[in-house]
Each structure stands twice: as structure tokens, then as C-alpha cells.
Amino acid sequence: MYKILKTEGRAKRAMLETVHGTIQTPVFMNVGTAAAIKGAVSTEDLEGIKTQVELSNTYHLHVRPGDTIIRQLGGLHKFMSWDKPILTDSGGFQVFSLAGLRRIKEEGVYFNSHIDGRKIFMGPEESMQIQSNLASTIAMAFDECPSSVADRHYVEASVARTARWLERCKKEMHRLCGLEDTINKKQLLFGINQGAIYDDIRISHAMRIAELECDGYALGGLAVGESHEQMYHVIEETVPYLPQNKPTYLMGVGTPANILEAVERGVDFFDCVYPTRNGRHGHLYTNRGKINLFNAKYELDNRPIEEGCSCPACRRYSRAYIRHLLKAKEMLGMRLCVLHNLYFYNTMMEEIRQALDEGGFASYKKSKLDGMSGHL
RNA sequence: GGAUGGGUAUGCCCAGUGGCGAGGGCAGCGGACUGUAAAUCCGUUACAAAGAAACACCGCAGGUUCGAGUCCUGCCCCAUCCA
Numbered sequence: 001m002y003k004i005l006k007t008e009g010r011a012k013r014a015m016l017e018t019v020h021g022t023i024q025t026p027v028f029m030n031v032g033t034a035a036a037i038k039g040a041v042s043t044e045d046l047e048g049i050k051t052q053v054e055l056s057n058t059y060h061l062h063v064r065p066g067d068t069i070i071r072q073l074g075g076l077h078k079f080m081s082w083d084k085p086i087l088t089d090s091g092g093f094q095v096f097s098l099a100g101l102r103r104i105k106e107e108g109v110y111f112n113s114h115i116d117g118r119k120i121f122m123g124p125e126e127s128m129q130i131q132s133n134l135a136s137t138i139a140m141a142f143d144e145c146p147s148s149v150a151d152r153h154y155v156e157a158s159v160a161r162t163a164r165w166l167e168r169c170k171k172e173m174h175r176l177c178g179l180e181d182t183i184n185k186k187q188l189l190f191g192i193n194q195g196a197i198y199d200d201i202r203i204s205h206a207m208r209i210a211e212l213e214c215d216g217y218a219l220g221g222l223a224v225g226e227s228h229e230q231m232y233h234v235i236e237e238t239v240p241y242l243p244q245n246k247p248t249y250l251m252g253v254g255t256p257a258n259i260l261e262a263v264e265r266g267v268d269f270f271d272c273v274y275p276t277r278n279g280r281h282g283h284l285y286t287n288r289g290k291i292n293l294f295n296a297k298y299e300l301d302n303r304p305i306e307e308g309c310s311c312p313a314c315r316r317y318s319r320a321y322i323r324h325l326l327k328a329k330e331m332l333g334m335r336l337c338v339l340h341n342l343y344f345y346n347t348m349m350e351e352i353r354q355a356l357d358e359g360g361f362a363s364y365k366k367s368k369l370d371g372m373s374g375h376l
Numbered sequence: 377g378g379a380u381g382g383g384u385a386u387g388c389c390c391a392g393u394g395g396c397g398a399g400g401g402c403a404g405c406g407g408a409c410u411g412u413a414a415a416u417c418c419g420u421u422a423c424a425a426a427g428a429a430a431c432a433c434c435g436c437a438g439g440u441u442c443g444a445g446u447c448c449u450g451c452c453c454c455a456u457c458c459a
Contacts, residue, residue, distance in 0.1 A: 033412050040415095055411075093411045101413085114413040140411075192411090223410040231410095251411035258410075273412045280415050281408090296405070326415090334415055 002216070002247050006356055010239065010266035013356035016216075016247055019186045020077065020085045020137045025247065025268035026352050028259065028345045029053040029087055031276055034060045035070075035080045039280050039338035040331050043082045048312060049339055050346035053137075054082055055271050058130050059091035059122065063113050067133035075135030075183040087271075088136035090127045090169075092192065092220065093252070096145035104144060106161065124168035132176040135183035140218065140251075141169040143192040148225035155196045159205045166191050170212055188215035190249060196221060197230045199237045206241035216247035216269070223253045232261050239266040256285060256348055256372060260365045263352055270349075275341035280334045282326045285344040287371045293323045293337065311343035312336065 006013040016023045030037055030051045037046070037054075046054065056076060061067055073079050076086055094111070095102055101112040108123020122130075127142035143162045146155050169189060177185045191214035195202035209217065219238060222231045235250065242248055249269035250262050259270050275285065282293040286306040291298070293305075304314035305322070313322065313336035325333025348368070355364035 029411095031412070038412075038415080057412080060412085087411095089411045094413090096411090098413070143411095145411075218411080220411065249411090254410050272410050273414090274410055277409065277412065277414065277416085281417095283409085292407085294406085329415070331415080 002245065004245075006359070008356055008359060008361045009264065011263050011356060011361050012244075012248075012266060012268055013353055014247070014268055018085050018137045018188065019184065020083060023052050023085055024353055026259075026263050026349055026356075027052050027269055028349045029055045029269065029271040030342055030346070031055045031271050031273050032080075033057045034064070035076060037338065037342070038276050040335045041276075041338055041342070043080055045312070045339060046082070046342075049343040050350060051084075051342065052346075053085045053087055053269075054080075055087045055089065056134070056136070057089050057091070057094075058127055058134070058140075059094040059111070061088075061134060062091070062122070062130045063115055063120065067130040071133035071135070071183065075133075077135065085137040086134075087138040087190075087269075088131045088134050088140065089251075090131065090140040090142040090192075091122050092127075092140065092143035093145050095143075096147065096221075096224065099147075106164075108142070108165075109144075124165040125172045128169050128172040128176060132173070132182055132184070132187065136187065137184070138188045138190055138216070139173065141166045141189060141191045141214070143194060143220055145221045145224065146194065146196055148196055148221070150196055152198060152201075155194075155198060155201055159194045159201055162192065162194050163205060163208050166209055166212055166214075170214070190214055190216040190218050190247070192218045192220040192251070193238060193242060194221045195234075195238075197226050197234055199234065202234055202238040203241050206238050210241065210243050214246070216249060217242040218249035218251050218269070219267070220251045222250065223258070228258070228261075231258070232265065235262055235265045235267065256345070257369060259345075259348070260352070260368060263361070264365060275345045276338050279338035279341040282323075282333075282337060284337055285341050287368070289372050291319075293319060293326055298323045305337075305340050306344075309340070309343070311340045313340040 001017045002014060004012050004014040014025045032054050033056060035056050070076055070079050077083055095109050098111060098114060101114060103110045108121055111120040113120055124142040131139035142165050144158050146158045173189045176182055177187060191209040191212060193202060193206045193209060195205050239248060247269055248267050250267040252272055253270060254272050284291050284293055284305045298319045301319040303319055305319060306314055317336060322333055322336050355361045
């Protein structure tokens with residue numbers, strides 16, 4: 001059950017109650033594609049960095065270790081020893097990211113496994129079945145994420161198919177939740193809006209999927225090559241057509257600045273590989289912009305990544321030390337950087353919620369963006 | 377003193393059948409990354425520079441050749457072994 005606590009313009013301070021606990025929004029979900037946050041981050045670590053929701057991936061877990069294995073082990077929560085909410089992405093994004101390894105048909109998508117090349121078929125029903133086996137808190141609808149440079153005709157056809165797929169997802173999810181041996185009979189389903197950068201396609205698609213009464217709605221296919229202005233424009237134009245009595249999720253986005261802009265436009269769920277991937281690559285988020293710890297100027301820098309930060313890295317270690325770890329390819333280096341970045345994101349979301357609670361989101365957003373001096 | 381194997385651009389390690397304006401790896405330096413095929417990828421690492429204009433001590437010096445990093449001679453240095 002989704003409950004809006006407060007609004008400021010279109011920005012929403014809300015909460016979503018699930019069988020795995022309540023999610024306070026706006027929220028940033030921490031990406032752990034293969035049932036692990038890359039960078040040697042344990043489930044235990046997540047508790048120390050304010051993680052509310054972990055995100056895993058249907059396609060990746062289907063390929064390895066196999067969703068039926070996870071089901072036999074009691075579901076994803078038990079498997080990774082995490083009892084808070086988990087959102088599973090449907091595999092729709094892999095239709096985009098594994099572009100060279102798949103063929104799209106009306107019934108679904110034929111992949112060649114990126115692990116061993118074997119043929120895999122995934123359609124709406126299969127995606128729902130896998131996600132039901134995983135028993136995540138929130139399942140995402142199986143969609144196609146078209147390229148941002150796809151032409152209008154292609155996008156129109158793709159979006160129509162994604163809408164038909166959503167009906168099939170809904171139906172299959174309903175069937176699965178009714179089965180006696182389903183692990184999570186209260187699994188939530190989020191539908192996904194597509195339409196590249198064409199406002200009218202986005203809006204008509206939003207209206208169409210809104211009728212299907214999903215538990216939440218996502219904007220997909222953004223931050224895949226279009227400009228920030230185009231992305232903000234699409235969010236602004238489309239969000240009003242997604243049911244605002246349901247959570248709104250902007251998939252795969254983004255930078256801290258992207259998130260602030262999207263919260264302002266009514267989005268309350270986010271996820272992005274930036275904090276984890278950039279962390280592994282030595283790029284650290286701070287309130288004064290992003291720093292690259294590989295740079296020689298940090299060789300003798302005895303300060304923490306960010307003064308005053310209470311993440312596990314900053315509480316104890318210096319930039320110089322972490323730089324050394326990164327350069328020496330010591331696993332601890334990546335780990336500390338990922339922990340810092342996730343802590344930064346999760347803390348920013350906490351600040352956003354607090355600002356919304358206090359009716360001061362606009363000024364919070366301005367001062368945060370000013371602090372980061374537009375570098376992010 | 378003798379034997380053998382080596383010395384390749386900017387730190388290190390190495391490739392290089394007479395067509396080489398010499399290739400790769402590491403290290404260094406910088407950049408990219410948005411529902412993760414990413415602890416990855418890209419750039420850069422003599423000078424000059426977009427021109428049929430000029431221009432590198434491949435340990436050093438000669439030689440053979442149209443042409444030598446490559447073949448020959450001598451020398452220098454390094455490693456290992458023998459005295």
C-alpha cells in the first residue's frame with residue numbers, strides 16, 4: 001500500500017508498505033544485479049549504509065545460478081540473507097544492453113546467453129515466472145527498452161508491443177500469486193512506460209498502461225543517450241499521465257543532479273549503477289563534486305574522501321590510503337569506494353525526504369546542486 | 377683472462393624472416409561509464425605535425441647492401457658459468 005505523506009509541487013514524500021517492510025520514498029535502490037552489490041559488499045554492509053531496497057536482475061539470475069535453484073533455496077531473500085525489500089528488474093533492459101545477442105518477436109525475446117551462448121527465450125510469462133521463483137518484493141514488467149535514437153515508427157510498434165506484454169505480465173502474475181506453492185503471493189508488479197523521446201508516444205502509452213492497475217509505474221528507456229534536457233522534458237510531460245496514487249520509478253537514473261530534478265518532477269523510486277560502478281573505478285561522490293581517487297593529486301592527501309562523512313570508508317581511512325589500495329588492485333579499495341558512494345546516495349535520499357517533510361525541498365535542492373557546482 | 381646469453385624509443389619487461397618512419401605488455405598520467413556482458417573500456421607516454429615538407433644514436437664505431445634493428449668486424453656494458 002502506497003501512501004503519500006506530503007507534497008511540494010509535484011515532488012512527493014511517500015511510503016510503500018510491502019511484505020518485506022515499508023519503503024520510505026523518495027528512495028534510491030542499490031543495484032546488485034547478480035544478487036550481490038559488486039565490489040565485495042555484503043548484505044551485512046547494506047545495513048550500515050542505509051540501504052532500503054536491493055535490486056537484482058531476472059535475466060542474470062535466470063542464467064546463473066538459475067531461478068529454480070533460488071526457488072528451491074527458499075527465494076532470493078533467504079538466498080542472499082536480506083529480509084528487506086528487493087526489486088527485480090525484468091530482463092527488459094537486457095533486451096537493450098545485450099542488443100547483439102537477441103532477437104525480438106511478439107511472443108518474447110530470444111537471447112544467446114552472454115555466459116555460454118546457449119539459447120534462452122524470455123517473454124512476459126517467463127519473466128514473471130522467474131521473478132515469482134525469485135520471490136522478490138517488487139517485480140518489473142517485461143518490456144522492450146528501445147534505443148534513444150530509434151525512429152518514430154519503430155518506437156510506436158515497440159511501445160504497442162510493450163503494452164501487450166504488460167497485459168500478459170499482469171495476467172501471469174495474477175495466476176502465479178494464486179498458486180499454493182508460490183513463495184511471495186503478494187508480489188507487486190510495476191508497469192513500464194516507454195516511448196523514447198517522443199512525448200505523444202510516451203503519454204498515450206502511459207494512459208494505456210495506467211488502465212491496467214499496476215502497483216506502481218516506471219519510466220524506462222531514459223538516460224540511454226538522450227540529453228539531460230530531453231530526459232527532464234520527457235519526465236515532466238509523462239509523469240502526470242502515470243497514476244500519481246501509485247509509486248513512480250525512474251529506471252536506471254542517475255546522477256545526484258538527475259535524481260534531484262526527477263524528484264521535483266514527481267519521481268519517487270530510483271536506481272543506477274553509477275555509485276557502484278564509479279566506486280569500483282575510483283570515482284567518488286562528494287558534496288563538492290566528484291573526485292577521481294586515481295589522480296596523482298591525492299597521493300599525499302590525508303583527508304577522508306569527504307570531511308564529516310560517517311560512511312565506513314570516511315570514518316577511518318584517508319584518500320591517500322584508498323588511492324593506494326585502488327592502484328594496488330586491493331579489493332578493499334573498491335569496496336570502500338562503493339560503500340562511500342552508496343552511503344552518499346542513500347544519505348542524499350534521506351536528506352531529500354527530510355527536506356520534503358519540512359517543506360524545504362526546493363531550497364535543499366538548490367543548495368545541494370550549488371555545492372556540487374554542477375559537476376555531477 | 378675464457379665460454380655462453382643479452383643490450384629495442386620515455387621507467388621496467390619483451391616481439392621483431394634485409395623493406396622499420398620498429399610492435400606488444402606492465403608501470404605512469406588522464407578520461408569515459410545512467411533498469412551492470414564493466415575490479416571494465418578508451419586515450420597518452422621521442423621530436424615534429426596533417427605535409428608525398430622534415431625527421432630519430434634499435435649499446436658504440438665501422439663494413440656489406442639499392443636498402444641494416446636484422447648480416448659481417450671491432451669495441452663497450454650487463455648476466456651466468458669457468459679459471
